[in-house]
Amino acid sequence: MPYINIEEGVELYYEDQGxxxxxxxxxxxxxxxxxxxxxxxxxxxxxxxxxxxxxxxxSCEFRTYRSKLCP
Numbered sequence: 001m002p003y004i005n006i007e008e009g010v011e012l013y014y015e016d017q018g019x020x021x022x023x024x025x026x027x028x029x030x031x032x033x034x035x036x037x038x039x040x041x042x043x044x045x046x047x048x049x050x051x052x053x054x055x056x057x058x059s060c061e062f063r064t065y066r067s068k069l070c071p
Contacts (some may be wrong), residue, residue: 002014002015002016008021008037012031012052012053012054013033013049013050013052013053014050014052014053015033015038015040015049015050015052016048016049016050017041017044017048018043018044018045018046018047018048018049018050019048020046020048021047021048022047022048022049022050023043023047023048023049023050024050024051024052025039025040025049025050025051026054026057027050027053027054032053033052034050034055036049036051057061
């Protein structure tokens with residue numbers, strides 16, 4: 001699973017497919033990058049399709065962030 005390190009203790013999960021101009025898929029509340037799993041193959045034919053999970057999801061590591069919210 002690919003992750004990007006945002007800051008110490010904060011990593012975001014993402015999917016990256018294709019090449020070319022980037023299209024970034026950002027999900028809404030109570031969703032995840034899986035919401036775009038059917039769109040990724042289509043757009044990755046002509047673009048670099050990137051879908052990421054925001055910080056509040058279990059697929060993302062946010063130990064430092066979580067400790068600030070829930071001491």
